[in-house]
Amino acid sequence: MTDLTELGVKAIRDGVAAGEFTAREVADAFNGAVAGAQALNAFIVATPDKAVEAAERVDADRAAGRDLGPMAGVPIGMKDLFATDGVQTTAASHILEGFVPRYESTVSQNLWNAGAGMLGKLNLDQFAMGSSNETSHFGNVINPWRRQDGGNTDLAPGGSSGGSSAAVAARIAAAATGTDTGGSIRQPAAFTGICGIKPTYGRCSRWGVVAFASSLDQAGPMARDVGDCAIMLGAMAGFDPKDSTSLDLPVPEWEAGLSDDLRGKKVGIPREYRMDGTDPEILESWERGKQWLRDAGAEIVDISLPHTKYALPAYYIIAPAEASSNLARYDGVRYGLRDLPVDAAGKSAGLQDMYAATRAEGFGDEVKRRILIGTYVLSAGFYDAYYNQAQKIRTLIARDFERAWTECDVILAPTTPTASFPLGDKADDPLAMYLNDVFAVPASLAGLPAMSVPAMLNRDGLPLGLQLVGKPFDEQGVLNAGLAIERRAGFDARPERWW
Amino acid sequence: MSVDQTTVAKIASLARIKMSDEELARMAPELSQILDWVEQLGEVDTSQVEPMTAVIPNTLRLRADEIDPDPLTGGNRRDDVLANAPAAEHGFFGVPKVIE
Secondary structure (H helix, E strand, O other), X not given: OOOHHHOOHHHHHHHHHHOOOOHHHHHHHHHHHHHOOHHHOOEXXXXXXXXXXXXXXXXXXXXXXXXXXXXXXXXXXXXXXXXXXXXXOOOOOOOOOOOOOOOOOHHHHHHHHOOOEEEEEEXXXXXXXXXXXXXXXXXXXXXXXXXXXXXXXXXXXXOOOHHHHHHHHOOOOOEEEEEEOOOOOHHHHHHHOOEEEEOOOOOOOOOOEOOOOOOOOEEEEEEOOHHHHHHHHHHXXXXXXXXXXXXXXXXXXXOOOXXXXXXXXXXXXXXXXXXXXXXXXXHHHHXXXXXXXXXXXXXXXXXXXXXXXXXXXXXXXXXXXXXXXXXXXXXXXXXXXXXXXXXXXXXXXOHHHHHHHHHHHHOOHHHHHHHHHHHHHHOOOOHHHHHHHHHHHHHHHHHHHHHHOOOOOEEEEEOOOOOOOEOOOOOOOHHHHHHHHOOOHHHHHOOOOEEEEEEXXXXXXXXXXXXXXXXXXXXXXXXXXXXXXXXXXXOOOOOOOOO | OOXXXXXXXXXXXXXXXXXXXXXXXXXXXXXXXXXXXXHHHHHOOOOOOOOOOOOOOOOOOXXXXXXXXXXXXXXXXXXXXXXXXXXXXXXXXXXXXXXX
């Protein structure tokens, strides 16, 4: 029998349903792979018992002839931003270390209802703030890929869903959940040669997801191919009355609707994404992408998104502003860490000092930086100049896309401006780090579905991703264009196992 | 606009984050650099533009006026709510003395 960890979502689900192997065998194989990959630091907590428990339920259902769900028997990793009942949930922070939710996030519950099992909680950038997985309290995640230069420099798996991307790329999880606020699914997918889709804002419930920037946060699947993403997104999505921003719309049959026939479709190429100094190999991957989509029957058209250059600075006002408000709940009173300073005379500090000490101790540097920026741009006298101006720019960016949809059906762009870089390379330069998401952020600000699919390897042997952005609610168009690229790119490279 | 160490100290106190002088000294140029960079948004004439309030048009739903319609979020979950508290007694959160 082939190694079961070689199989993705669809292959496992169909194999379990057909009786080729049991869900229990699959869970055991992946539990073993997780245990053998600690060098990647992809998991904060492994939950092999949970994976086995879910698998045994699926095997029992199959034996009893009951219907199996769309993810039946598929062991997945859960980003540690999703609250999981009875399992520590930290958002990779010290302030939530030891926090054990008494409830389950809607997205994770939907996945368990669909038959998936949990291998563990995946590492991420602290509170999903970061693009390299260097801000986690639990240490850096290491990209399973290495440059083919004879060295063994540790590379960034991307962020914030870096544990997710590393686990899927290293074949220690069949798939994983991610969340995307400004590119946190797409950028790590591109850095590790896997697929990931952020659906339309509101498709997946945010209930039980540790909040970063509420108007942007959106969960999505990260998997080995486009088809697996379609299956898993279908299992994650759906209306949730507990989230007031949840879309009250039926979930389309994305898996059944997959087709790489793009005849009659127009693919827009935004000229503003061709920035000065873009890596020539990134441009080459973009050119190949155009050709693949033409081969699939699409017509390529040039479009303009004139406010593109303002998306990133607007994002770095809006996201920290919302974060500073969301993270105000971490005060040492209701859950998480409490630091109650005691003075020389042995007298305990007051409430205000407890807040300040708890937050100083519990948050990492990047989180503090963003809380401070957010506090500043929302403070009296600066609100209009910064926050309101950024929200107006956001309107203009959304309008750019609305205009583009009169000329094309889907947009093709690079996912990232570079391939993965060595850990530590940008750690001291917040702005250089923020630029990683320059191509991903505009779609986030406009709430649009967007996906990254692997396109090719660069000269160092590292994967590069292509991004597809679609109209609101048109995840199908995005998945189909992604499938057209996947089938033509023939990307089958894998990281060489060193861990 | 660049921010100096005093301004950062003021923001940190508004944000309820205790910061040492050394941390403030390190954070001030970083925040200045980021704020200088976002200044470019001022180039855009937005006098005729409404700020975005919802990225996907959606009307706010009100929940039904019922007690405990959802067993999970509807209330009567005191033990669950207090389960992760750093200090809880008699069904309340414990905090340091606020009034002398």
